[in-house]
Amino acid sequence: MHRRLGLLLGAALAALLLSAAAGASVNFARNSAATATPKTTETAFERAWAAVPKSQKAREAKKVVVFGAEQDIDGFNTSLNCCSEYWAVVMGNSPVLRGAYTITNTGAYIHDLATKVVATPRSLTYVLRKNAKWNDGRHVTAADFIYTWKQFINPNNDVATRAGYDDITGATTKGPYQVTFHLKAPFADYKDLFGLIYPSVELAGQDFNKIWANCVCGKNGKPISDGPFILQSYTKGQGAVLVKNNTWYGKKASLNEILFKIITDTNTEIQAMRGGEVDAIAPSPQTALSQLLHQSGIVYSAIPALYQEHLDLQFGPHGVPIMKMPAFRKAIMLGINRQAIVNSLFGSYAPGLKLLNNLIFFNTDKLNYRPDFAKWNYNPKKAIAMLKAAGCTGGPSTPSASNNAYWTCHGDKAEFTYTTTLGNQRRETSEAIVQAELKAIGIKVDNGLVPANVMFGPDVLAAKNYQAMEFAWVLGSPDGQWAVDTWRCNGPSNYLSYCNKRVSALLLDSQHQLNDAKRRAEFQQADALMANDLPSVPMYSPPSILIYKKGLKGFKNTPTSAGPTWNAQDWQWTS
Amino acid sequence: MLTFIVRRVLYSIPVLIVSSFLIFTFVSLAGSPLAKLRANPQFSQVTLHHLEHQYHLDKPIPVRYAYWVEDVTLHKFGSSLLTQQPIWPDLKRVMAHTAQLIITSELLALILGCIVGIYSAIRQYSAFDYTFTSLSFLGFAMPTFWLALLLQILFVDIYLKWNVRIFYTSGLNNPGHGAWSIDRLQHLGLPIITLLIISFALYSRYMRASMLDVINMDYVRTARAKGVPEGKVIRRHVLRNALIPVVTVATLNFGALLSGAIITETVFSLDGMGYYFINKLNNLDLYAIMAWLLVTAVCVIVFNLIADIVYGYLDPRIRYD
Numbered sequence: 061m062h063r064r065l066g067l068l069l070g071a072a073l074a075a076l077l078l079s080a081a082a083g084a085s086v087n088f089a090r091n092s093a094a095t096a097t098p099k100t101t102e103t104a105f106e107r108a109w110a111a112v113p114k115s116q117k118a119r120e121a122k123k124v125v126v127f128g129a130e131q132d133i134d135g136f137n138t139s140l141n142c143c144s145e146y147w148a149v150v151m152g153n154s155p156v157l158r159g160a161y162t163i164t165n166t167g168a169y170i171h172d173l174a175t176k177v178v179a180t181p182r183s184l185t186y187v188l189r190k191n192a193k194w195n196d197g198r199h200v201t202a203a204d205f206i207y208t209w210k211q212f213i214n215p216n217n218d219v220a221t222r223a224g225y226d227d228i229t230g231a232t233t234k235g236p237y238q239v240t241f242h243l244k245a246p247f248a249d250y251k252d253l254f255g256l257i258y259p260s261v262e263l264a265g266q267d268f269n270k271i272w273a274n275c276v277c278g279k280n281g282k283p284i285s286d287g288p289f290i291l292q293s294y295t296k297g298q299g300a301v302l303v304k305n306n307t308w309y310g311k312k313a314s315l316n317e318i319l320f321k322i323i324t325d326t327n328t329e330i331q332a333m334r335g336g337e338v339d340a341i342a343p344s345p346q347t348a349l350s351q352l353l354h355q356s357g358i359v360y361s362a363i364p365a366l367y368q369e370h371l372d373l374q375f376g377p378h379g380v381p382i383m384k385m386p387a388f389r390k391a392i393m394l395g396i397n398r399q400a401i402v403n404s405l406f407g408s409y410a411p412g413l414k415l416l417n418n419l420i421f422f423n424t425d426k427l428n429y430r431p432d433f434a435k436w437n438y439n440p441k442k443a444i445a446m447l448k449a450a451g452c453t454g455g456p457s458t459p460s461a462s463n464n465a466y467w468t469c470h471g472d473k474a475e476f477t478y479t480t481t482l483g484n485q486r487r488e489t490s491e492a493i494v495q496a497e498l499k500a501i502g503i504k505v506d507n508g509l510v511p512a513n514v515m516f517g518p519d520v521l522a523a524k525n526y527q528a529m530e531f532a533w534v535l536g537s538p539d540g541q542w543a544v545d546t547w548r549c550n551g552p553s554n555y556l557s558y559c560n561k562r563v564s565a566l567l568l569d570s571q572h573q574l575n576d577a578k579r580r581a582e583f584q585q586a587d588a589l590m591a592n593d594l595p596s597v598p599m600y601s602p603p604s605i606l607i608y609k610k611g612l613k614g615f616k617n618t619p620t621s622a623g624p625t626w627n628a629q630d631w632q633w634t635s
Numbered sequence: 636m637l638t639f640i641v642r643r644v645l646y647s648i649p650v651l652i653v654s655s656f657l658i659f660t661f662v663s664l665a666g667s668p669l670a671k672l673r674a675n676p677q678f679s680q681v682t683l684h685h686l687e688h689q690y691h692l693d694k695p696i697p698v699r700y701a702y703w704v705e706d707v708t709l710h711k712f713g714s715s716l717l718t719q720q721p722i723w724p725d726l727k728r729v730m731a732h733t734a735q736l737i738i739t740s741e742l743l744a745l746i747l748g749c750i751v752g753i754y755s756a757i758r759q760y761s762a763f764d765y766t767f768t769s770l771s772f773l774g775f776a777m778p779t780f781w782l783a784l785l786l787q788i789l790f791v792d793i794y795l796k797w798n799v800r801i802f803y804t805s806g807l808n809n810p811g812h813g814a815w816s817i818d819r820l821q822h823l824g825l826p827i828i829t830l831l832i833i834s835f836a837l838y839s840r841y842m843r844a845s846m847l848d849v850i851n852m853d854y855v856r857t858a859r860a861k862g863v864p865e866g867k868v869i870r871r872h873v874l875r876n877a878l879i880p881v882v883t884v885a886t887l888n889f890g891a892l893l894s895g896a897i898i899t900e901t902v903f904s905l906d907g908m909g910y911y912f913i914n915k916l917n918n919l920d921l922y923a924i925m926a927w928l929l930v931t932a933v934c935v936i937v938f939n940l941i942a943d944i945v946y947g948y949l950d951p952r953i954r955y956d
Contacts, residue, residue: 114800132914134718141686142718218686218719273720296725297732297906298807323805323904324914327784331804335791513666513919 105295112319116336120611120633122316127624128329128341129320132297136272139212139256143272144220150342150623151300151320152276155289158200159255160186162626165618167425167538169251173200173286179574181246184228186254188237191309194259195285196278202239206231207260209241217268223541224253246572248579249541259284288313288629298322302628314614314632318625333358333607340608340615342624349409349605357610361617362410364423364601366535369416371396371478371494371597376524376557382472383527387450388503389594391474393436394443395459395501401490402600410603419598420543420587424619428540430584432591433598443501447474455502467502479508480530481515487530490599524555530599536621540583544571547590558595636947643943647936651929655707658928659700662921690716703925712926717918722926725911730893730930732807733900733907737892740827744834745885749878751835752842756850756877757869767839774836783829783902790825805904826903830896834888841884845877879949883942890938894931 112126113119119126129151135143136152160174171177176187192200211217212225228241247253262278263271276291277283283290288310289302302318321338323329326346332338333352343349345362353360373383373392382388398415406413414423417431440459447455447467452474455467467474478494480487488509495505508527510520520526535542544567545551549559566586573579590596606617606624614630669683669692687693691702706713711723755764787804794800802824849855850873858868897909904910908927915923 134715134720134918142715142720269719273718296728297910321806322906324910325805325902325904328787328805328902328904331784331787331791335794335804337803337805511666517666 105293105298105301112317116339116609116611119339123314123633124317124319125315125340125612125631125633126319126321126338128323128332128338128343129299130322130324130326130329130341130343132322132324135274136276136291136294137268139219140269141218141220146621146623149621150625151302152272152291152294153256154287154622154625155302155318155628156276156285156287156291157256157258158192158287159257160205160253161251161255163537163618163620163622165616165620165626167422167427167620173257174254177250179246179250181572181574182243183240184243184247184250184253185238185240188239189309190237192286193307193309194262195283195290195305195307196262197307198259198261199236200257200286201236201260202231202233203236204257204260205239205254206233207263208254208256208258211258211268214268224249246574248571248573249539250574252537252539252541255537257286259286289318308629310629313629315628318628318631339612340606340624342604342606345406345410345602345605347408349607352607353409353411359608359610359612359615361606361615362406362413362603363617363619364413364416365604365619366422366538366621367601368419368422368533368535369530369599369602370419370532371528371530371599372526372556373595373597374524374527374529374556375559375595378523378525379527379557380472380476382469382474383476385450385469385472386594387446387452388469388474390436391443391447391501392498392503393433393594393597394439394446395498395503396494396597397438397497398597398599399438401493404493405486405489405600406603410605413600413603416598416600418587419547419590419596420540420583422538422601422619425538428538428580428583430587432584432588435591436594440497440501447502456500459500461496461500463500463502465502466504473504474502475504475506476527477506477508478528478530479510479515479520479526481512482509483511486602490530521555524557529555532602538620540570540579543567543583543586547586547595556595558593560589560593560595563589563593636944639947640940640944643940647940650936651932654932655704655929656700658925658932659703660696662925662928663696663699665921666919703922706922707926707929712929713922715920715923717920722923725923726926726930729906729908729911732905733893733896733909736823736826736830736900736905736907737889737896739823740830741834741885741889741892743827744831745838745881747831748835748838749842749881751839752881753846753869753874753877755839755843756846759847764843768843771836771840774832777832779829779833779896779898780902782832783825783899786825786828787902807905807907823905826896826899826905829899829903830892837888838881838885841881842877845880846873849873849877875949879946882949883946886938886942886945890934890941893934893938894927 131147133148161169162172174186178185224247230242233239288308290305292301292303294300300320304313417433421429452467452469456463546553548564548567563586566582570582608615790802803822900907900909
């Protein structure tokens with residue numbers, strides 16, 4: 061028996077040693093097809109982390125910022141389906157790879173790699189910056205633009221979208237710094253094309269679907285960049301390291317290094333921010349963030365993101381017949397206190413967040429946004445009056461929380477199912493609020509909570525199999541182009557079967573309208589018409605939150621998908 | 636014993652096959668991996684159909700299962716549907732991290748739990764016994780996420796007040812060489828404490844109950860009557876018999892925990908099995924989820940077998956045919 065116990069103890073000791081060996085010998089780096097990163101017992105992130113000063117003062121002296129990243133990523137080639145992720149853009153695109161334009165935090169498009177862009181109905185001409193270089197010394201040239209275009213139109217490449225690129229029929233160059241793309245039809249959203257330029261020489265011959273799994277690098281495995289920072293290393297599950305790129309054409313970055321530490325739990329992020337383990341975070345909106353709202357030594361910024369939370373009203377055969385009645389839709393709109401929903405959901409950590417009153421543009425877009433839906437702000441008495449005037453009977457005469465009388469309008473009950481994502485606390489809360497508010501004015505709302513994968517699967521959203529559905533469109537850029545396929549008659553993303561021919565004509569024309577003012581007017585007219593039709597109830601844009609130490613300056617919160625690193629070159633410690 | 640082991644291994648094969656089919660079927664029925672892509676208004680429907688065809692998502696489940704089994708057996712679980720990256724390197728990496736966390740916390744919990752359980756049994760109804768019984772119940776009752784968050788807040792407050800960094804709140808970083816550097820321990824400290832408290836409660840209770848069962852046996856009374864010193868009675872006659880159920884439970888527990896302490900790893904952002912599973916589940920990366928489930932099933936089967944072997948080894952009365 062002593063022998064048996066002894067053997068057991070020996071096994072336990074061996075297990076302890078095994079665990080030590082496991083911790084020391086794991087190789088985290090995943091090699092892409094083209095890279096040949098040597099295996100080491102210590103990862104690149106660990107080496108960088110070891111060198112990062114642990115106190116804020118020391119980090120200030122060394123010009124290092126530690127940024128908490130909320131999600132790990134699947135790759136840095138964000139043009140692919142697999143890898144079109146926010147944090148991949150934040151860590152490996154915005155500060156590392158530039159495009160023809162940069163979108164600022166106010167939604168303005170400013171020239172970046174292109175100093176001039178001329179758009180005509182049949183061509184797009186880019187005049188490139190002569191001092192824009194890759195970090196290996198090569199200039200960014202027309203060849204890089206042409207290579208980028210070819211990757212997008214290659215049918216073997218699993219890109220997320222080809223919109224615009226597939227309108228290009230060919231390209232001609234005038235020297236290395238000017239390229240003209242020939243179009244088969246005018247493409248109005250040209251500013252969103254070439255948002256990211258690939259290095260043609262460094263990637264020549266490589267499989268586009270397999271590049272950049274864990275780096276932004278050329279075929280020699282070395283990091284490549286034409287932006288203010290170079291992605292020096294990325295370690296799956298741990299983080300990424302950016303170092304200053306001295307070959308960038310712009311004003312050189314003040315910081316020497318930005319280290320992204322992956323912290324996926326928001327509560328943990330908050331503690332890391334409080335405890336000084338990180339200097340900045342860009343967390344997803346959660347109530348727990350209220351702890352940091354008034355924390356000393358911290359700057360807290362919350363602005364509406366490019367995220368359209370809305371309630372679609374189904375016009376198709378799976379909807380309820382009463383939904384086609386304009387007075388009913390208007391009553392729904394008037395009966396929902398959207399501001400109360402916004403205050404309830406975000407008041408504790410994003411106070412002052414405004415309603416969304418437009419189905420195409422966002423509050424942060426001062427140039428294009430018009431609050432067309434504001435005329436339908438909460439007015440339950442008016443909702444009741446409207447239903448009465450439309451010939452509905454049986455409902456309450458005044459709004460009341462304890463009401464149990466529901467309207468019948470020409471034989472159709474004022475009732476519908478509210479479908480939204482099960483387990484999403486925000487949506488479950490807003491559903492409960494809407495249910496109570498519409499009950500007060502005599503409209504019955506039934507629960508329709510379904511898991512996200514079912515809701516966005518082939519049987520519900522894609523099949524238009526709902527009566528009213530709350531979900532969000534998440535946009536990468538503030539341009540209204542996304543609205544064309546969503547709101548036009550028979551558009552591929554028009555899941556609510558809405559059709560207004562005038563709206564449709566305006567949106568279709570906007571696709572080819574190169575005059576900015578006229579295009580803007582078309583979108584605005586379309587939205588104004590939709591504000592009369594009420595196919596959907598715009599609700600809110602959840603906040604984009606950026607929290608950073610007071611000792612840092614240059615941080616500007618942006619609602620775009622470029623993320624907080626859109627101007628990383630301006631970040632600096634103040635002494 | 637060898638025959639027993641071989642027979643158990645052979646029995647495990649059909650169990651694994653059935654498990655793999657059930658895993659594949661239920662996960663496939665859970666939803667489409669392309670659901671998230673549909674929510675993007677700029678996503679082309681043509682590309683969606685292309686992806687469905689490419690990944691055989693338009694075929695019946697048995698056909699898809701066959702493709703998957705081929706990937707599992709010949710291509711080490713194949714590639715992720717979403718990222719097209721190989722699954723096995725990621726899985727191997729996270730298994731190593733989880734193994735390190737679990738082995739450390741479980742061994743410490745077992746040692747401490749046994750010590751406390753033994754002493755509680757010897758000094759039954761003493762202040763020590765009552766104290767640790769209460770603490771054990773407290774440990775059982777505490778939700779893991781709550782305990783983890785409390786520990787984070789506590790040690791951040793200590794840092795803010797006294798500027799002393801005892802433990803970090805997240806990550807798995809290990810600067811310098813060697814797995815047991817101070818910084819590594821500082822990062823793993825809180826997750827280990829979280830898991831330790833809960834497991835310690837379990838083992839101390841088991842040990843105490845088991846000790847009390849054995850300590851009242853006739854042969855123990857006989858040993859005392861023969862004049863054997865109390866210490867020797869406890870060590871040679873009571874302890875080694877009382878250990879049997881505890882070691883068995885610990886082995887089974889260990890096998891289950893190797894699938895990843897999901898909540899602990901998520902809260903502390905540890906790159907382990909649980910964290911991997913949650914990420915893949917959120918992204919509906921079906922093949923990665925299936926690989927994780929299959930690895931977990933294998934762990935459970937293997938550790939069940941080990942528990943049986945350990946039990947038979949410790950207790951000579953047990954004979955396996």
